[in-house]
Amino acid sequence: xxxxxxxxxNDNVPEISPxxxxxxxxxxxxxxxxxxxxxxxxxxxxxxPNYEWKLPGNRVRLNEDICxxxxxxxxxxxxxxxxxxxxxxxxxxxxxxKRREHDYEWIKPSLEDERVITIAFYSLVNVSVIDNSVxxxxxxxxxxxxxxxxxxxxKEVLDEALKKxxxxxxxxxxxxxxxxxxxxxxxxxxxxxxxxxxTYDKRNFRRKxxxxxxxxxxxxxxxxxxxxxxxxFSFNREVYEKKxxxxxxxxV
Amino acid sequence: xxxxxxxxxNDNVPEISPxxxxxxxxxxxxxxxxxxxxxxxxxxxxxxPNYEWKLPGNRVRLNEDICxxxxxxxxxxxxxxxxxxxxxxxxxxxxxxKRREHDYEWIKPSLEDERVITIAFYSLVNVSVIDNSVxxxxxxxxxxxxxxxxxxxxKEVLDEALKKxxxxxxxxxxxxxxxxxxxxxxxxxxxxxxxxxxTYDKRNFRRKxxxxxxxxxxxxxxxxxxxxxxxxFSFNREVYEKKxxxxxxxxV
DNA sequence: ACAAAAGTGTTTTGGGTACACCCATGT
DNA sequence: ACATGGGTGTACCCAAAACACTTTTGT
Numbered sequence: 001x002x003x004x005x006x007x008x009x010n011d012n013v014p015e016i017s018p019x020x021x022x023x024x025x026x027x028x029x030x031x032x033x034x035x036x037x038x039x040x041x042x043x044x045x046x047x048x049p050n051y052e053w054k055l056p057g058n059r060v061r062l063n064e065d066i067c068x069x070x071x072x073x074x075x076x077x078x079x080x081x082x083x084x085x086x087x088x089x090x091x092x093x094x095x096x097x098k099r100r101e102h103d104y105e106w107i108k109p110s111l112e113d114e115r116v117i118t119i120a121f122y123s124l125v126n127v128s129v130i131d132n133s134v135x136x137x138x139x140x141x142x143x144x145x146x147x148x149x150x151x152x153x154x155k156e157v158l159d160e161a162l163k164k165x166x167x168x169x170x171x172x173x174x175x176x177x178x179x180x181x182x183x184x185x186x187x188x189x190x191x192x193x194x195x196x197x198x199t200y201d202k203r204n205f206r207r208k209x210x211x212x213x214x215x216x217x218x219x220x221x222x223x224x225x226x227x228x229x230x231x232x233f234s235f236n237r238e239v240y241e242k243k244x245x246x247x248x249x250x251x252v
Numbered sequence: 253x254x255x256x257x258x259x260x261x262n263d264n265v266p267e268i269s270p271x272x273x274x275x276x277x278x279x280x281x282x283x284x285x286x287x288x289x290x291x292x293x294x295x296x297x298x299x300x301p302n303y304e305w306k307l308p309g310n311r312v313r314l315n316e317d318i319c320x321x322x323x324x325x326x327x328x329x330x331x332x333x334x335x336x337x338x339x340x341x342x343x344x345x346x347x348x349x350k351r352r353e354h355d356y357e358w359i360k361p362s363l364e365d366e367r368v369i370t371i372a373f374y375s376l377v378n379v380s381v382i383d384n385s386v387x388x389x390x391x392x393x394x395x396x397x398x399x400x401x402x403x404x405x406x407k408e409v410l411d412e413a414l415k416k417x418x419x420x421x422x423x424x425x426x427x428x429x430x431x432x433x434x435x436x437x438x439x440x441x442x443x444x445x446x447x448x449x450x451t452y453d454k455r456n457f458r459r460k461x462x463x464x465x466x467x468x469x470x471x472x473x474x475x476x477x478x479x480x481x482x483x484x485f486s487f488n489r490e491v492y493e494k495k496x497x498x499x500x501x502x503x504v
Numbered sequence: 505a506c507a508a509a510a511g512t513g514t515t516t517t518g519g520g521t522a523c524a525c526c527c528a529t530g531t
Numbered sequence: 532a533c534a535t536g537g538g539t540g541t542a543c544c545c546a547a548a549a550c551a552c553t554t555t556t557g558t
Binding site: 436437438454455458477478479480481482483 | 534535536537538539540
Binding site for chain 2: 018020060062063064065066067087090092093094113114115117119167
């Protein structure tokens, strides 16, 4: 370790910093529903060991970029690779690991430090596009609205991630990361409905989409559906880069 | 240091975590203008040492809550006490301290680690209420729009803070932290104008304020002004807690 | 024929925005 | 008397929201 010189006299530098971890909220879209990826852990208990669920996450290595750490840990814990991860918040409550007693008993043996500050990331994947066979056996896609609790403060992390996703979605072209390259307007509407947990009027929704010049009609139609095939559209990033307003371009 | 046991076989735990610092963006409101507090540092250079400006900030101690760290460092570096600080973002680019060469030369002797992840905070103060005599000699209130550069990535941190402030202000009663307890509608309007760096129509602004039931007319008027004294208003938090909508209650 | 989803217009309502003058006070 | 900011109403436009039926295809 390098020597520790001090340049400010009142600078009482500690030997080391607090431990840092990353936790990842991976949102997916499948069967017209918003999903999130959680991981099962066997947690000891006086009575009998229980399975508990947490977000994928672990500690960051020294000199490892936190985004790299998030990607590495995601690969290790879920099997998923090459996701684009986005830090959105920090959770630093000194008691955050101790809120649920059993969880703390479980994590304690692996900690050097009683306190772990976590940097939370979210990421978006189109579940039908990724190779679900790479998914580890102990992870599962679940509908976030059905999740009542998670280990540690992970329910809070999830809630914040959803809040941030809902905000970011309004002014960044993130919807398209959850959609296939070619998509129908109904698919897009159902995705918005899944994310905002609401419903929209079809005609009003389409009127708003028509005003987005970067959503391009392809003059192609879907196939293999048991009803009138819908027109396909795609997102044109070049047009978006030129026309976007730095406002809520994606509000519907 | 406690022993390091491992409960997950693929869990390659590092000896220590990356270094963590906090940086603070303190917004103030003075003379109808938005201000931010920056600190001067003497930075070496081949030619001659220069004064450069940075945000108040320093490393977090082991086992110190990051909000406590932010308050402590603010006191040490600016003289200000008892500010409510709010974490809003993380800056973790491995090169963030090296973007400006001289800055890195200046900070390098005090680092154990080449990389420092920083957690950024913002805080709001009414400049005319605080005791400005406690302010350290090397800090200064400046208009953020006039700041062209700061040390390291602090200009980016400032820009993000302003973006976050502008967002938070829409749905949290933060304006009142910058206003005196009793305020006129013009004072409030000018504050919004300062924060969003724009202008509003007086009548339209007042119409919107009238719709906020938690802004209470006091039936008092200002004194010591050289023109028609304006009516005074105050913010009633109890009414706000009952009536607020979890939406953009403070959009104007 | 039936099931399923695609696609399409109109009306009403409320909010946003633009705009100009008189009044009250202190100097 | 003058300078300064306080305070007020209206008209227009557009966007949001509510609402239902016909068409197309696969089975």
